[in-house]
Amino acid sequence: MSSTQTVSPPGAPPTKTGPSLVGRVLTTPTVGPLIFLVLAIAFFSIKSSAFLTGGNLSLIVQQVMVVGTLAIGQTLIILTAGIDLSNGAVMALGQIVIAKLAVDSGLNPILAILLGLAATTAFGLANGSLVTGLRLPPFIVTLGTLNIAFALTHIYSNDQSITVSSSTLTFFGKTFPLGGTDVTYGSVFMIALYVLAWYVLKYTASGRHVYAVGNNPEAARLTGINTRKLLLTVYATAGLIYGIASLLSIARTNVGDPNAGQTDNLDSITAVVLGGTSLFGGRGSVIGTLIGALIVGVIRSGLQIVGVESIYQVLITGILVILAVALDQLSRRRTA
Amino acid sequence: MTSSRDSTAAPKPVLQARDLVKRYGSVTAIDGADFDLLEGEILAVIGDNGAGKSSLIKALSGAVIPDSGEILVNGSPVTFHSPIDARKYGIETVYQDLAVAPALDIAENLFLGRELRRGGPLGSVFRLLDRKRMVDESREHMANLKIGIKSMKQAVETLSGGQRQGVAVARSAAFARNVVILDEPTAALGVKETGMVLDLIRQVRDRGLAIILISHNMPNVFEVADRVHIHRLGKRAAVIRPHEFSMNDAVAIMTGAMVGEHIEGAPEVPAAADSPRA
Numbered sequence: 001m002s003s004t005q006t007v008s009p010p011g012a013p014p015t016k017t018g019p020s021l022v023g024r025v026l027t028t029p030t031v032g033p034l035i036f037l038v039l040a041i042a043f044f045s046i047k048s049s050a051f052l053t054g055g056n057l058s059l060i061v062q063q064v065m066v067v068g069t070l071a072i073g074q075t076l077i078i079l080t081a082g083i084d085l086s087n088g089a090v091m092a093l094g095q096i097v098i099a100k101l102a103v104d105s106g107l108n109p110i111l112a113i114l115l116g117l118a119a120t121t122a123f124g125l126a127n128g129s130l131v132t133g134l135r136l137p138p139f140i141v142t143l144g145t146l147n148i149a150f151a152l153t154h155i156y157s158n159d160q161s162i163t164v165s166s167s168t169l170t171f172f173g174k175t176f177p178l179g180g181t182d183v184t185y186g187s188v189f190m191i192a193l194y195v196l197a198w199y200v201l202k203y204t205a206s207g208r209h210v211y212a213v214g215n216n217p218e219a220a221r222l223t224g225i226n227t228r229k230l231l232l233t234v235y236a237t238a239g240l241i242y243g244i245a246s247l248l249s250i251a252r253t254n255v256g257d258p259n260a261g262q263t264d265n266l267d268s269i270t271a272v273v274l275g276g277t278s279l280f281g282g283r284g285s286v287i288g289t290l291i292g293a294l295i296v297g298v299i300r301s302g303l304q305i306v307g308v309e310s311i312y313q314v315l316i317t318g319i320l321v322i323l324a325v326a327l328d329q330l331s332r333r334r335t336a
Numbered sequence: 337m338t339s340s341r342d343s344t345a346a347p348k349p350v351l352q353a354r355d356l357v358k359r360y361g362s363v364t365a366i367d368g369a370d371f372d373l374l375e376g377e378i379l380a381v382i383g384d385n386g387a388g389k390s391s392l393i394k395a396l397s398g399a400v401i402p403d404s405g406e407i408l409v410n411g412s413p414v415t416f417h418s419p420i421d422a423r424k425y426g427i428e429t430v431y432q433d434l435a436v437a438p439a440l441d442i443a444e445n446l447f448l449g450r451e452l453r454r455g456g457p458l459g460s461v462f463r464l465l466d467r468k469r470m471v472d473e474s475r476e477h478m479a480n481l482k483i484g485i486k487s488m489k490q491a492v493e494t495l496s497g498g499q500r501q502g503v504a505v506a507r508s509a510a511f512a513r514n515v516v517i518l519d520e521p522t523a524a525l526g527v528k529e530t531g532m533v534l535d536l537i538r539q540v541r542d543r544g545l546a547i548i549l550i551s552h553n554m555p556n557v558f559e560v561a562d563r564v565h566i567h568r569l570g571k572r573a574a575v576i577r578p579h580e581f582s583m584n585d586a587v588a589i590m591t592g593a594m595v596g597e598h599i600e601g602a603p604e605v606p607a608a609a610d611s612p613r614a
Contacts, residue, residue: 204463205451208440212448215437222431223449224420282439 029276030288032327037295044302051305054181061187064271064297065252066091066261068290069190069245071268072197073124073238075289078272079201080234081214081281082131082138086123087242088264089149092257094120094246096153099162099256102169109168117243123149124239128232146265153258162256173251186248193244197286210234215282270317271296274324295320347374349411350546351396351427351515356405358391365391366402367570373515378537378547380557383567384590390519392567393550397429397517398422409514426513432520435504438493442485443467443474445492446507477510478502481539498529502536509540516540517548522556534560554583566590 045052070087077084098116101107107115123145130141164170172186201207212220213227221227249260275292277284299320300313353371357364365388373379383389394400396407398416406413409425416422419429436445452466452473453459459466474488483502485495492500501521508516518537522530530553537560541547551557557564558578566573566589574589588594 200463203465203467205453205465206463208444208448208451208465211440212437212444215439219431219435219437220448222419222429222435224423225449282437 029283029328030285030291033274033276033288033291033295033324037291037298040295040298040302044298044305047302048305051302054179056301056305058181058183058187060294060297060301061190062184062252063301064293065184065186065190066245066249067264067267067271067296068293069193069248070242070261070264071271071289071293072193072286073241073245074265074268075272075275075277075284075286076197076201076210076234076238076241077138078269078277078279079210079214079281079284080231081217082231082235083269083279084127084142084235084238085139085265086127086142086146086149087238087245087268088261089146089153090120090123090239090242091245091249091264092259092261093123093149093153093156094243095249095256095260096157096162096258098169098246098250099164100156102166103162103164103256109166113169113247116246117240120243120246121236121239124242125232125236127239128235131235132228132231157256157258159258161258164250164254164256169247170251170254172248173254184251186251189244190248191290193241194286194290201286206230206233211282213282214280267296270321273321276324276328278328279325292324347376349373350375350409351548352408352411353392353396354406354408356392356395356402356407358395358400358402364570366395366405368405369567369571371396371565371572372575373546373548374563375546376541376544377562378541378549378560380549380551380561380564381567382551382554382557382564382586382590387567387590388570389550389567391570393517393519393548396422396548397427399429423511427515427517428508428512429517430501430504430508430519430521432523435507436492436500438500439491441489441491442478442495442503443471443488445503446470446474446477446488446510448507450511478506480543481506481509481536483536496529497525498532501525501529501533505533505536505540509543509545512545515546515548517550519550520552521549522551522553530556554586558583558586568592 041052050056070091073087074084094116097119098112101115102109102112105112127138127141127145130136130144131138172189173184175182175184177183199207201210209220209225209230212223212225213230217227250256253260271293272284272289273279273292274295275284275288275290277288296317299316300310303313303316304310349372351371351373353369356366356369356371358366367388369388369392371392381389381393391400395402395416398419398421401417407416408414409427414421414425416425422429437448440448447470452469454464454466458464471488475486478485478488481502483499483506485499485502492503495503505516505518505521508518521537522533525533534556537547537549549557549561561578564576564578564581564586566576566586568590569592573592573595576586576589585594
């Protein structure tokens with residue numbers, strides 16, 4: 001073989017111009033979920049005129065606000081090929097810490113918020129330390145911390161909900177008018193967090209390293225990426241995001257509720273999976289997760305408006321999760 | 337480095353080891369091994385399974401820390417605590433099957449762990465990657481090595497096995513200043529793709545880098561190597577030139593069937609001999 005010849009082995013995909021625009025759009029993992037979201041919105045808009053109104057759309061975003069925020073942290077962790085079962089319980093703990101300190105102890109609300117964020121970040125850090133330090137599987141670690149956070153929440157709160165009236169703590173529940181519709185600051189803040197996470201994951205080295213670690217941890221390590229530090233950062237950041245979700249939850253309900261968030265761990269995983277992120281790590285996007293969270297919100301709201309019993313919303317969500325993963329697997333098998 | 341190749345001076349050693357020892361409990365994986373890699377050559381390392389060649393290579397690439405002995409880069413003693421240390425001395429390793437992140441694209445893989453950021457506050461404050469420059473430099477680099485892939489934005493998993501190996505080799509060649517170590521680069525490849533990777537190895541050498549090629553494939557070794565280091569029982573048994581010895585001789589040395597006077601014709605360090613590429 002001549003050493004100057006350009007190499008293009010048989011059976012290789014056409015590489016002349018790279019993937020076409022259409023091909024790239026269709027293989028972008030967020031496109032499928034986006035099409036589904038649009039179809040769902042169209043379907044319910046036809047079924048009921050009450051669906052596609054500014055008020056209802058604003059309500060949907062408010063309803064997905066807490067799970068949607070938790071799902072940002074969940075996405076980060078799943079991208080590293082991990083999983084977090086503890087996020088709902090950690091969020092509940094954060095809520096109680098903030099409410100208890102601000103209401104019962106009379107602490108400055110800002111300080112109470114900071115301490116709440118510190119508590120949830122500490123839980124994230126603990127998860128990360130156990131995963132990287134002792135090399136325990138994330139599923140087991142976060143199953144443990146789920147129970148620990150749940151117990152601490154109930155011990156610390158004495159099983160009592162705490163009503164919050166501080167305008168600082170409920171700021172994110174307040175609304176401002178946007179094109180005739182009242183939008184909460186919390187909704188905007190959640191979207192802003194998504195944009196920030198999207199930017200970091202897509203356009204910074206640390207973000208690309210998250211994908212590399214989830215995709216091939218050994219290769220990532222051998223290229224000189226400090227994979228332990230990266231994982232620790234991811235889990236701690238997720239903890240911080242859960243703290244923000246605590247604050248959003250308080251703002252939405254005006255209470256610190258020790259029983260909040262009990263299914264949020266699975267709901268956040270549902271949003272991630274519906275958004276096209278692979279549970280095996282290294283593939284997916286946080287924008288997909290936002291779409292996934294909105295899909296759940298749209299279906300719940302739509303079925304409710306159409307008058308379907310709420311248990312069917314759960315049934316349909318379950319079917320969608322399986323469908324999403326099956327489609328993901330099928331498309332992977334075809335391209336691989 | 338390039339100029340000395342054209343001169344009549346003997347090629348200088350780039351990477352050497354003296355009397356390396358590595359024990360794992362009662363097993364001695366490296367038993368006083370010596371090693372010499374000269375500038376601008378392809379040195380194949382062969383040896384039977386269990387001869388300790390992979391331990392030797394790991395010590396040279398920083399993946400294993402030897403118990404005793406000396407490693408020299410360009411004549412100066414060095415200590416490697418990790419592959420990252422070795423990389424600081426311009427030694428890059430392509431690990432078998434471990435080299436790439438399949439879901440990331442070619443440019444991202446080439447620059448993984450060494451990403452380029454934009455200049456100014458966009459880079460320093462917002463940590464924004466210079467995607468265009470990485471794609472452009474990747475394209476240029478792949479073209480220099482005559483790897484025929486046009487789009488740097490396609491995921492590595494869409495490539496054939498040979499092309500993937502090409503990406504892994506290109507990454508190492510792009511960042512190595514002294515040595516590229518290739519661990520079984522053709523192990524999983526078909527005949528045609530193997531030919532492509534061997535061509536690529538020659539391309540990398542012709543760009544002035546010294547190459548260590550670990551391979552089980554004797555015909556490949558004899559086709560591409562300038563010299564062959566034969567490892568046996570944890571140490572160097574001989575260094576031969578492919579055109580002076582047959583594959584059967586090499587196997588005989590590997591297994592211990594040929595020793596002593598038969599291989600004296602191949603001095604262990606042919607520094608006084610002609611250029612390895614003559």
